[in-house]
Amino acid sequence: xxxxxxxxxxxxxxxxxxxxxxxxxxxxxxxxxxxxxxxxxxxxxxxxxxxxxxxxxxxxxxxxxxxxxxxxxxxxxxxxxxxxxxxxxxxxxxxxxxxxxxxxxxxxxxxxxxxxxxxxxxxxxxxxxxxxxxxxxxxxxxxxxxxxxxxxxxxxxxxxxxxxxxxxxxxxxxxxxxxxxxxxxxxxxxxxxxxxxxxxxxxxxxxxxxxxxxxxxxxxxxxxxxxxxxxxxxxxxxxxxxxxxxxxxxxxxxxxxxxxxxxxxx
Amino acid sequence: xxxxxxxxxxxxxxxxxxxxxxxxxxxxxxxxxxxxxxxxxxxxxxxxxxxxxxxxxxxxxxxxxxxxxxxxxxxxxxxxxxxxxxxxxxxxxxxxxxxxxxxxxxxxxxxxxxxxxxxxxxxxxxxxxxxxxxxxxxxxxxxxxxxxxxxxxxxxxxxxxxxxxxxxxxxxxxxxxxxxxxxxxxxxxxxxxxxxx
Numbered sequence: 434x435x436x437x438x439x440x441x442x443x444x445x446x447x448x449x450x451x452x453x454x455x456x457x458x459x460x461x462x463x464x465x466x467x468x469x470x471x472x473x474x475x476x477x478x479x480x481x482x483x484x485x486x487x488x489x490x491x492x493x494x495x496x497x498x499x500x501x502x503x504x505x506x507x508x509x510x511x512x513x514x515x516x517x518x519x520x521x522x523x524x525x526x527x528x529x530x531x532x533x534x535x536x537x538x539x540x541x542x543x544x545x546x547x548x549x550x551x552x553x554x555x556x557x558x559x560x561x562x563x564x565x566x567x568x569x570x571x572x573x574x575x576x577x578x579x580x581x582x583x584x585x586x587x588x589x590x591x592x593x594x595x596x597x598x599x600x601x602x603x604x605x606x607x608x609x610x611x612x613x614x615x616x617x618x619x620x621x622x623x624x625x626x627x628x629x630x631x632x633x634x635x636x637x638x639x640x641x642x643x644x645x646x647x648x649x650x651x652x653x654x655x656x657x658x659x660x661x662x663x664x665x666x667x668x669x670x671x672x673x674x675x676x677x678x679x680x681x682x683x684x685x686x687x688x689x690x691x692x693x694x695x696x697x698x699x
Numbered sequence: 700x701x702x703x704x705x706x707x708x709x710x711x712x713x714x715x716x717x718x719x720x721x722x723x724x725x726x727x728x729x730x731x732x733x734x735x736x737x738x739x740x741x742x743x744x745x746x747x748x749x750x751x752x753x754x755x756x757x758x759x760x761x762x763x764x765x766x767x768x769x770x771x772x773x774x775x776x777x778x779x780x781x782x783x784x785x786x787x788x789x790x791x792x793x794x795x796x797x798x799x800x801x802x803x804x805x806x807x808x809x810x811x812x813x814x815x816x817x818x819x820x821x822x823x824x825x826x827x828x829x830x831x832x833x834x835x836x837x838x839x840x841x842x843x844x845x846x847x848x849x850x851x852x853x854x855x856x857x858x859x860x861x862x863x864x865x866x867x868x869x870x871x872x873x874x875x876x877x878x879x880x881x882x883x884x885x886x887x888x889x890x891x892x893x894x895x896x
Contacts, residue, residue: 452866452869452870452873455819455822455869455873456819456838458812458815458816458818458819459730459816459819459820459823459835459839460839460841461815461816462812463722463725463726464726464809464812466813467725467726467729467730468721468722468725468726469742470725470742470745470746470749471718471722471725473746473749474717474721474725474746474749475714475717475718475721477749477750477753478709478717478753478756479714480753481753481754481756481757
């Protein structure tokens with residue numbers, strides 16, 4: 434391999450031939466030792482092209498790190514560069530573990546250039562698409578998990594017979610509720626949600642959508658899953674006289690405090 | 700081999716094409732860097748250069764000469780970063796008496812040529828930075844004035860001026876230090892190229 438010059442557009446021969454030997458030496462044919470880094474560069478090239486992209490990003494990042502570590506210069510700087518490189522590769526391909534991904538985005542998310550802005554915009558677009566897909570999936574899951582009529586009936590029945598002792602759940606008829614609620618402490622929350630959903634569905638089915646009467650967050654029991662008052666829907670539009678104690682409704686309607694008396698039982 | 704086609708093929712993923720480009724560009728890059736950061740660090744800076752170049756290759760647009768300029772331009776920036784990080788002169792002063800010919804009494808022609816190349820680059824490295832870069836890009840990398848101007852972010856006229864002054868200064872240095880008076884390189888060099896500059 435020779436270092437060959439292009440014919441230049443400017444004759445500098447006026448400098449004479451005094452420099453001929455010097456310039457010829459500076460541009461002498463390439464020596465074999467001057468091509469020592471070819472395999473390393475080829476490895477990087479293969480990892481950065483579509484043809485080489487079949488290799489995993491992990492192996493590419495490992496190759497970059499190994500190559501950088503192999504260099505002698507400024508180990509601190511190259512270590513930082515390696516970290517940046519790995520984080521960038523990983524974040525770009527979405528292969529980092531979630532915390533690392535977050536950290537990478539936090540560290541390099543600031544749009545310092547047009548390129549960074551484009552990347553950020555692309556990332557936001559991807560995130561929006563992902564959120565949309567997740568929303569669709571959640572909707573599908575919710576539809577699949579819609580309470581069956583039998584559960585609605587069981588919950589209604591349970592609402593009429595439950596008491597503070599919890600003995601009603603000892604009835605084998607409510608075994609399914611115990612299963613769905615994840616235990617006796619979860620039955621109230623499950624039934625609250627189930628009945629609220631059933632009522633909401635009934636409202637929609639009849640074309641009587643009345644948002645003001647919808648229970649807020651009716652489907653969300655509290656985090657502990659306990660059937661306490663905070664986990665119950667604020668049933669403002671459909672007071673069930675059959676004994677659903679509620680907290681003060683957001684609408685200011687008087688609630689039926691305390692437990693239902695015997696008159697409320699069927 | 701048509702290196703212009705190799706550029707396109709490399710961008711499409713051809714390893715063989717990339718190797719051809721590397722063989723064409725890397726020795727030029729390495730010599731440019733030897734003159735800018737010194738022989739000890741040139742290989743490392745060149746590695747950093749290729750790491751970036753392979754990563755950004757898809758964004759490159761141009762022919763083989765533009766590719767040379769593009770890669771060497773990356774190397775120039777890496778070299779500047781390197782010099783700043785080290786906080787020292789771009790290259791250690793050349794000591795012509797440090798490696799006299801007698802130190803290599805049994806060296807073959809290739810070793811003689813390697814030594815002559817080192818001396819020539821070391822002499823160029825003694826030029827003021829703007830002149831050294833202009834001479835290196837024109838003589839060693841093989842760029843024409845507009846291409847060199849693009850690498851340096853200057854006008855072609857400024858590059859021509861810096862090259863002319865650099866060569867004049869180089870002639871003085873050569874006389875003072877007796878480097879390159881005979882010129883060892885005889886193989887593979889475009890005939891008459893140095894004088895044609």
